[in-house]
Amino acid sequence: MKLIKYLTSVILVCLVSTVANAAEMRVFENRYGKVEVPVHPQCVVSLHDFSLTIQLMELGVKPCGSSARKKLWQDPYFRGAENRFDMSNVQYIGSHKAPDEEAIAALRPDLIIGMQSQIGLQEKLSHIAPVVILPTDELSIKEWAAQLADLVNQKGRYQDQLKEYNGVVSEFKRIIPHPEKITVTTLEMYEDSIYLIARGGLGEVIKDFGLSRPTVYNEAKEGLEYSLERMSDFDADYIIDTYEPLYNSREATQSIRDSKQWQDLFAVKHHQFLYFNRSRYGESMGGLIGNAYLLNSHIAERDRTLMEE
Amino acid sequence: MRQLTFNRPIIWQPLPGMILSTRLMDILWLLVFAALLVACVVWAVSTGSYGLDINKVVQALLTPEAVPERQVNLVWELRLPRIMAAVLCGAALSVAGVIMQAITRNPLASPGLTGVESGASVTLLVLLILLPNALPHYLLPLAALIGGGAVAAFVYILASLRGFSPLRLILVGVGITALLSSVSDLLITYGDIERVESALIWLSGSLHQVTWPDIQVMAWWSIAGLLVWSTFRTLNLLRLGDSVALSRGVNPKVMIPVLLLLAVALTSAAVATVGTLSFVGLMAPHIARRFCGDRHGVLIPMAAMVGGLMVLLGDTIGRILFAPLQLPSGLVIVMIGAPYFVFLMRKMRH
Numbered sequence: 001m002k003l004i005k006y007l008t009s010v011i012l013v014c015l016v017s018t019v020a021n022a023a024e025m026r027v028f029e030n031r032y033g034k035v036e037v038p039v040h041p042q043c044v045v046s047l048h049d050f051s052l053t054i055q056l057m058e059l060g061v062k063p064c065g066s067s068a069r070k071k072l073w074q075d076p077y078f079r080g081a082e083n084r085f086d087m088s089n090v091q092y093i094g095s096h097k098a099p100d101e102e103a104i105a106a107l108r109p110d111l112i113i114g115m116q117s118q119i120g121l122q123e124k125l126s127h128i129a130p131v132v133i134l135p136t137d138e139l140s141i142k143e144w145a146a147q148l149a150d151l152v153n154q155k156g157r158y159q160d161q162l163k164e165y166n167g168v169v170s171e172f173k174r175i176i177p178h179p180e181k182i183t184v185t186t187l188e189m190y191e192d193s194i195y196l197i198a199r200g201g202l203g204e205v206i207k208d209f210g211l212s213r214p215t216v217y218n219e220a221k222e223g224l225e226y227s228l229e230r231m232s233d234f235d236a237d238y239i240i241d242t243y244e245p246l247y248n249s250r251e252a253t254q255s256i257r258d259s260k261q262w263q264d265l266f267a268v269k270h271h272q273f274l275y276f277n278r279s280r281y282g283e284s285m286g287g288l289i290g291n292a293y294l295l296n297s298h299i300a301e302r303d304r305t306l307m308e309e
Numbered sequence: 310m311r312q313l314t315f316n317r318p319i320i321w322q323p324l325p326g327m328i329l330s331t332r333l334m335d336i337l338w339l340l341v342f343a344a345l346l347v348a349c350v351v352w353a354v355s356t357g358s359y360g361l362d363i364n365k366v367v368q369a370l371l372t373p374e375a376v377p378e379r380q381v382n383l384v385w386e387l388r389l390p391r392i393m394a395a396v397l398c399g400a401a402l403s404v405a406g407v408i409m410q411a412i413t414r415n416p417l418a419s420p421g422l423t424g425v426e427s428g429a430s431v432t433l434l435v436l437l438i439l440l441p442n443a444l445p446h447y448l449l450p451l452a453a454l455i456g457g458g459a460v461a462a463f464v465y466i467l468a469s470l471r472g473f474s475p476l477r478l479i480l481v482g483v484g485i486t487a488l489l490s491s492v493s494d495l496l497i498t499y500g501d502i503e504r505v506e507s508a509l510i511w512l513s514g515s516l517h518q519v520t521w522p523d524i525q526v527m528a529w530w531s532i533a534g535l536l537v538w539s540t541f542r543t544l545n546l547l548r549l550g551d552s553v554a555l556s557r558g559v560n561p562k563v564m565i566p567v568l569l570l571l572a573v574a575l576t577s578a579a580v581a582t583v584g585t586l587s588f589v590g591l592m593a594p595h596i597a598r599r600f601c602g603d604r605h606g607v608l609i610p611m612a613a614m615v616g617g618l619m620v621l622l623g624d625t626i627g628r629i630l631f632a633p634l635q636l637p638s639g640l641v642i643v644m645i646g647a648p649y650f651v652f653l654m655r656k657m658r659h
Contacts, residue, residue: 070634093633097510098517100633101387102358105379117503120518127386128379137503225498 028151032119032133038110041152045104045129047114047121048096049078051136051283055145056113057085058161058286059154064089065107067096077246080282104128113151136283141201145285161285168292172209175300179210181308182299183236185217185267188278189253193225196234201281201288202242205295231261237306238299239267242278250275270305274298335607338600342614346396349618353392353625358632359383386521394519395624395638396617397527398579399589403597403616404534405579406590407609408572411544412565413475416595420576421587423482424460427489429573429580430512432456434493437508438500450526453577460485461573465566473551473565514586514639516624523582530578533571534613540568541605548603586623586639589616592650619646 024039043064046052053066062085068076076092091107094100096115101124104112109129114121116137125131132151134144142162149158173179184206188195196217206213216233220226226234243249256262267273274294281290354370355363361380368376369384402420409418409425420426433453436443444452464485468478493512497505537544543564546554551561576590593616594608601607623642628635 072631072634094635097506098515098635098637100358100628100635101517102383102628103633105383105387106359108379117507120507123520124386124518127382 028132030132030147031135031138032122035130035132037130037132037151039153041111043107043109043111044152045093045107045109045112047093047099047112047118050080050279051115051141052113052134052148053078053090054080054084054282054286055148055284056152057081058284059149059152059157061152061154062090064109065091065093065104067094067099068092070095080279080284080287083245083280084286101125101128111151113148140204141283141285141288142204158285161289165285165289165292168289168296169205169208172292172296172300175296180212182238182304182306183212183214184238184240185214185234185236186240186242187234189241189249189256191252191256192228194228194231194234195225196220197242201283201291202240202276205288205291209292209295209299211295211299228256228259228261232265235265235307236267237304238272238274239265240274240276242276244278245280266307272304330604331607335601335604335611339607339611339614342600342611342618346614346618346621349621349625350392350396353395353621354384354388356625356629357383357388358629390519390521390524391516391624391628392621393524394516394527394582395621397524397531398583398586399593399616399618399620400613401527401531401534401575401579401616402586402589402620403593403612404537404609405572405575406594406616407597407605407612408537408544408568409590410594411548411605412568413478414548414550415475415479417591418479418482419587419591420572421585421590422486423479424464424485424489425457425482425573425576426580426585426587426590427486427493428460429453429457429577430585431489431492431496433581434496434508434512437511438496438504441504450530450578450581453581454574457573457577457580458570460489461569465569473561510637511584513637514584514620514623514642515635515637516583517628517635519582527578527582530574533574533578534609537568537571537575538606538609540564541609544568544605544609545603583620584637584639586620586642588639588643588646589619592646593619595650595654 025036026039027034028037029035041061044056044061045065046056046063047067049066049068053063056063066078066081066087068078070076070092078087078090081087091103093103093107096118099121104125105128112125112129112131114125114131114133116133116135119133122131122133134147136144139147142165145161146155146158149155176182186197186202186206188197214234214236217236220234262268265273276291276294281287281294351363355361355366361369361383365376365380366384369381373381373385405420405425406418409420409423410416412418413423430453432455433449436449436452464478464481465473467481468474497509500508543554543559546557546559547561547564547568554561554564579586594612597608597612597615601611619642620638623638623640623645626636626645627638627641630636630641
């Protein structure tokens with residue numbers, strides 16, 4: 001009898017503390033103002049799969065709903081998270097540009113998190129739950145990920161990630177004391193054009209490693225389509241292309257890779273062309289760490305030939 | 310005999326100094342479309358990804374304190390603004406289409422074809438892609454009005470250089486629209502990818518971001534629709550040609566720019582609120598004309614209801630068909646409306 005009483009009281013205490021935790025609120029503040037948010041959010045909705053959802057999962061917080069990529073009559077695809085985490089209980093809420101507000105409301109979330117480009121959704125979604133917009137365009141991944149970790153009460157896990165990342169950066173700089181002497185071009189190649197781009201954490205890691213860009217790259221606009229005739233302008237010690245695992249971009253661009261212009265590039269001639277998975281190393285701390293390890297292995301931990309030499 | 314009774318004109322005075330001649334048949338059709346619109350509003354407000362039965366919806370509307378706040382917000386903040394925006398913007402675009410078709414005496418004319426819509430949309434694209442923080446949200450319709458108005462004035466001046474010609478207005482409009490669409494393409498191709506993605510969703514006609522302040526702004530601009538209705542006699546006469554209009558005391562040189570300005574105001578406000586829904590301005594007046602002919606006193610309110618109905622149906626189907634995936638209403642309107650439009654038009658002799 002005593003045991004039953006004891007167990008009942010323990011269960012009651014647990015229930016009360018859970019309810020208290022769920023109801024406990026605090027003020028979160030960033031450049032988009034102050035928002036009253038739960039201290040221990042129970043159901044977080046992420047408005048962007050490739051950045052926020054991945055980072056939440058890396059922090060050990062499984063969102064109850066997330067935007068995803070979806071084609072008609074196909075299952076939703078949580079880009080970058082699908083192949084790394086169990087997404088079975090994460091409800092699809094529509095695309096990140098036009099989420100279904102009612103699908104979000106049906107989840108009864110207590111916190112909605114969006115990116116800077118989703119500021120226009122804030123007012124309407126705030127009728128469902130507190131909406132926090134993170135300044136993802138202005139801050140580095142490390143900085144907004146810190147805000148996210150604070151928001152979902154997972155600062156400890158974030159610190160571990162940051163420590164691991166900083167460790168790889170230090171190791172790289174230890175092996176390569178003058179990283180500025182190495183030039184890197186990051187691009188995306190398509191059948192008839194190239195785009196200068198540094199998606200995910202790649203651009204941030206290159207910057208943190210202290211690597212240089214070719215002069216013409218600094219003057220060019222990232223995200224612009226360039227003619228293949230200008231390929232040689234962007235030649236560097238290392239050229240990095242990224243691919244989306246969903247598509248056969250390698251096969252589609254094979255003829256370009258076989259062309260003389262491509263074969264004459266310094267990076268290609270010296271086997272310093274790298275081809276990374278764009279979705280695996282996305283816009284998250286895990287993405288930064290993954291990219292850092294990749295660059296460390298391919299640039300620091302193996303023999304290399306530099307244009308300067 | 311019965312036909313004669315239905316078609317006998319009934320003269321009445323909806324506003325002081327405004328004498329309207331309608332037929333019983335017109336009133337019946339107006340009532341039918343009004344009933345359809347109300348039915349569609351009821352359907353739209355009780356349908357969505359969040360399961361909410363009609364009783365709860367009625368409670369949320371009439372006695373919000375008796376239902377949970379979440380459900381009240383769902384009805385009042387998520388569903389109703391979309392519904393209101395769909396009806397108001399559809400009506401505005403349709404009435405603008407009526408004006409354009411009347412003053413150009415061309416059934417193909419619409420705000421989309423005469424450069425007005427392109428002017429408004431390019432202005433907004435510049436603001437969305439290049440200058441995202443330049444203007445507060447509520448000033449976007451005004452910016453669209455200035456852009457649309459500038460293009461309309463330019464097209465009108467070019468079309469009037471050697472005397473106003475409706476055909477020249479259309480042709481110049483088509484040319485300017487082509488020019489502006491290349492500017493749109495340029496902005497979309499070379500703009501910031503995130504902003505371009507948002508702009509593309511807006512361009513395809515999307516109501517998911519509409520809030521009550523947007524409705525307030527749109528409602529003010531919709532007053533232009535009432536002004537248009539008050540000029541139904543002018544529109545009737547303009548359709549018969551400049552000489553007939555002049556002989557009955559309507560000066561086309563004064564009235565056409567005034568009506569064009571009203572069309573620009575309606576189009577710009579709608580474009581700023583829900584994006585480009587070009588097909589509505591072309592199609593809704595034609596559908597309404599099938600029921601009431603070219604008598605603008607009846608055509609304008611009927612076209613407004615048809616336009617509102619089209620956008621509301623497009624938006625509601627778009628948000629529930631593949632939910633949570635949201636289809637832009639502009640896409641749904643064209644996919645469903647175009648075949649229906651062709652079906653209707655095949656019966657026309659001219």
